Each structure stands twice: as C-alpha cells, then as structure tokens.
Amino acid sequence: MAADNDAKLAVLIDADNAQARIIEALLAEIAKYGTAHVKRAYGDWTGPNLKGWKDELLEQSIQPMQQFAYTNRKNSTDSAMIIDAMDLLYTGRFDGFCILSSDSDFTRLASRIRESGLTVYGFGERKTPKSFVAACDKFIYTENLTGPTPSEPVQLSARSNSALVNQLRNAVEAASDDDGWATLSHVGQILTNQSPDFDSRTYGFSKLSDLIGAITLFDLERRDLGPGKKAVFHVRDKRRRMKKDV
Template sequence: MSNRIDPDRPLLAVLIDADNISAKHAKDIYDEITKIGEPALRRVYGDWSKEEIKGWKDPIHELGLVARQETANTTGKNATDIGLVIDAMDILHSGKLNTFVIVSSDSDYTALVNRLREDGREVIVIGNAKANDALKNVCNRFVQIENLSTKSEGTTATKAKSKQDLNQAYQLICNAISRCETEEEWVSLSAIGKNLRAMRPDFDPRTYGFAKLSGLVKAMPRLQFANKDNHPRVKIKN
C-alpha cells in the first residue's frame, strides 16, 4: 500500500461499526473504499471485550485501522453508535474531510447521515442489502456488501439474474435517460450513471450480475450502446 496521497482522490473519513458488520467482510470493504478515494481517517468502533467481534483483531492490524473502545455502561444501550456519531460530528466541525464512509447497516445512523449531508458533505454507506430503506435513501450512495464478495462461491458479477431483475434495471435506466437534459437520441453513459445514483443511491450494476454499467446496458436488447470518440453513449431503440 502506497503512502503517497493522490491530490485528485477525495480524502475519506471511514467509520466502521464493528458491532454491526462482520469482520469476514473487512478486506472486501476496504478494497471498495480505496476505489472511492483515500481513506485518510479509518476508525472501527466496538466493545472489544465482546467475543463476537474478536474477528476484527487481524483486519485492524492488516488494514491500518484505529480501534476505538466503546464500553456500554447501561444494558441495552449501544455505546458504539454513540461513540461513532460523536466522532463524526467532531470530524464534520473540523472541516478537514468532505466525504464520509459509514460502514454499517444500522438505521440508527439515518439521522447522522442526514445531518452530514445538510452541511454539504458526501456520505457513502456500506452495509447489507437488508438495511432499512430509510438509511439507503438518505445517503449519496449505498454499497451492498453482498456485491463485494471475492470468496470462492464467485462474485455477484458472475451470478445469473432473472428476467424480472433485468426488467427492473431496464426501467431504471430508461428513467435515468429521460432525466438527461438533451434533445439528442444518444445520451452519455456517465450522465445515466449520475441520474441512477440520484434516483436510487443503492443502484449498482453488480446487483444485476454485471461488473460495470456498460455491461448491463449491452445485455439489454432494447438499448443500443456505442463508444463514440471514447465517450460511451446509450440510446433507446425505436
């Protein structure tokens, strides 16, 4: 891992709820985060006296995470949530980092995400597909952990998807195309991608079995894909 910081990559504040996310996903999650930007701050929160989160011990050292001890003083209260939220607000007010990555499926963070976005910060949440829609919809982008798996059973991008799944994706892409402000038939793929994220923060071509949006588009017979002057474009066939 290089210690040099690329000035063109966003600096990220990465906050991980170890009580909510299994350590077996740590490497996949970290690899995804490094695709998004530079994890300048990387903290993982939990009560490390709990046996069920001891699996985080190795990832903490391997990935250079900073472990924060959050001890619950009262039964039934989640000290991890509170500690993570307090740190997030401190980071927000420091003004040093503009992009937050919260790794959790806990809908209790919905208010935090909303507050960060009110201050103009970009918030990416990485969590399980079963996460509450309120959490998924309030962030700029929601990444499903199930789409990150590199285990032996194969990645999501290699799994066959049903006709119904692809139909749903087709409708979403058509809606994204209709939102593009152009009178031309051809629409840039990047503009479609931005509209898809705005409509559905949890949209990810990997959910439908494709590593990239271009692959998903090419698999749809009612859409036409072309690479014009190194600018991928799409149109709905007549």
C-alpha cells in the same frame, strides 16, 4: 455522481453491526471515491464477539475505538460513532464520510453531514432500513462487494425486470440530447441521485455498461475522443431509433 479520487474521506465502522471478512473489499471500494485519511472501527474490544476483527484491524491499519457495552439493550457504539463523526466534521478537513453499518440509527447523522455539503457513502447489508439508504449520497450493499460473477440466468432475470428496465429508460431519457443519446456517466449519476443504492452488481454485472448491454433494449456505443483521451460510452433507448427510422 462523479467520484473525486482526491477526496479526503473519514471511514467509520460499526464493528458490532458488520462482518470483518468484507473489510478488504470495502476499502478497495472506498478507494474508488477517494483516500481514507481516517479509519476507525467501534465496538467493545474486551468481549469475545469481535475477536475476528483483530487481524483485519492490524492488516488494514484501522484504529480500534473502545466503547464498553454498559447495558445489553442500549447500543453505546452508535453514540460513540456519532459523536466522533461530528467532531471530525467540525474540523473541516474532510470531503466525505464512509459509514459501515446496517443500523437505521445513523440516518440523521448521514443527513446532517450532507447538510454541511459533504458526501456520504453508506455501506451495509441488504437488510439496512431504507431510511438510512436514502439519507446517503450513495449506498453500497456489502453483498455486492463479494458477490457472484455474472451468469446467463442473471442476465435473463435483469432483462425481464420491468422495474429495472423502466428505471434505466427514464434515466437515459433524462440525460439524452435531441437525438436520444446520453453519456453513460450522466445516466449513472442520475440513477444514483434517484436511488442511492442503485448498483449494477445487484443484478450480477460489474459495470453499468455490461448491464445495459445485456438487457439488449438499448443502443450502446463506445466513442473515441482522440489521442490520449479516454473513450466514452453513449447509450440510447432503441425505441428512439425506431421512431426516427419511421
């Protein structure tokens, strides 16, 4: 999915269900997709559980939205976020929403926003239920925002991951021309459309090109398009080259 850096985004944070330490990395990730015109964090700020958030709220200019916990078993924060999200949706001022939570309660909200033609970026821990992940256009695991750098064991693990290899091969084939070549951006878009939580960082690589290069089962070319134009990566399944050479 191509990102629009001019997109106007609303960022809604379930502070009861997220860690304050990832906020700086979260906002840096969101900046790849657009500009956060609204940044709100929801929770009961009168209690001790969210005291670690207060410095981050000030530093990142995030508006705290007070929601008292009326009972221990009912999450009133979720309800407040959903109501505000719908109010913001109806203003027609936004191109997309960023929802930070690992809670399945936001599944229907994400679906409803997408039904209105807006893009939904979800953020949450790996424990996030698949229903919420699938309801988003793109889902980023917060562990990937502060994860380790690539290492040789990680590269070997990616290369031996048959499910990953098949997923990449299918995406490359779907995006390829008659000679088997596909632009890497098109491959990435297909991967995200099929699996909103696909992320090369899950496998220890900051970029899709690094992941594909490490697997060594694909031809990868960087093609210059001329002066003043950004080079474009093209990828091909090596099996297509072998068939052509026979």
